[in-house]
Amino acid sequence: MIVPLLTGLILMPPEPPIVTRAEWGAKAHLAGAIPHTITRLTIHHTGVLSNKSRSLEDKLRGLQLFSQREDKLANGKTKPVWIDVPYHYYISIDGRIGEGREWFFAGDTNTEYDPTGHLLIVVEGEFGQEQPTEAELKSLTDLTTYCCWRWRLDSTKIESHMDYSKQTDCPGKALYAFLPTLRAQVKQVLGH
Numbered sequence: 456m457i458v459p460l461l462t463g464l465i466l467m468p469p470e471p472p473i474v475t476r477a478e479w480g481a482k483a484h485l486a487g488a489i490p491h492t493i494t495r496l497t498i499h500h501t502g503v504l505s506n507k508s509r510s511l512e513d514k515l516r517g518l519q520l521f522s523q524r525e526d527k528l529a530n531g532k533t534k535p536v537w538i539d540v541p542y543h544y545y546i547s548i549d550g551r552i553g554e555g556r557e558w559f560f561a562g563d564t565n566t567e568y569d570p571t572g573h574l575l576i577v578v579e580g581e582f583g584q585e586q587p588t589e590a591e592l593k594s595l596t597d598l599t600t601y602c603c604w605r606w607r608l609d610s611t612k613i614e615s616h617m618d619y620s621k622q623t624d625c626p627g628k629a630l631y632a633f634l635p636t637l638r639a640q641v642k643q644v645l646g647h
């Protein structure tokens with residue numbers, strides 16, 4: 456008798472559609488990129504109220520312009536020049552996903568934690584004041600599941616900015632409240 460050896464088999468979760476850097480018209484990253492190995496996945500919000508009238512592509516081009524120059528932040532601090540957008544993936548209000556900084560380079564932050572080793576996903580919105588959309592939560596779940604499979608991350612490695620930094624309330628209480636559900640959904644698919 457042949458017993459199918461399917462126990463424990465994990466199928467590759469589908470990669471969700473991702474707008475590539477070339478597709479949104481990214482400029483090259485600047486000098487000084489720091490290569491890293493992904494060991495965890497960290498979720499952010501943009502911290503600005505969502506905007507339905509601009510496309511994902513336009514938002515990413517704007518974020519890259521801001522990132523690659525020195526600029527003043529709302530709190531009066533100066534942000535240095537970054538090599539590129541600080542995050543590896545960007546999810547817009549309509550649930551579309553854009554490729555950010557190349558994943559093999561460490562991200563950037565205005566707070567005190569070291570993002571080396573973190574795969575950074577940002578979701579558009581100010582979730583201290585508004586709710587993430589269904590489309591955003593679905594894309595975040597699909598993308599996180601795929602990334603945890605691809606980089607062999609346990610669902611316990613899914614955390615958020617405020618889990619590492621006392622200087623922020625990112626990703627806002629409404630998105631932070633979704634993290635236990637997100638971890639459970641990833642664990643259900645991947646088994647860990």
Ligand SMILES: [Zn+2]
Nearest residue numbers: 499500616625
């Ligand atoms: Zn953040």
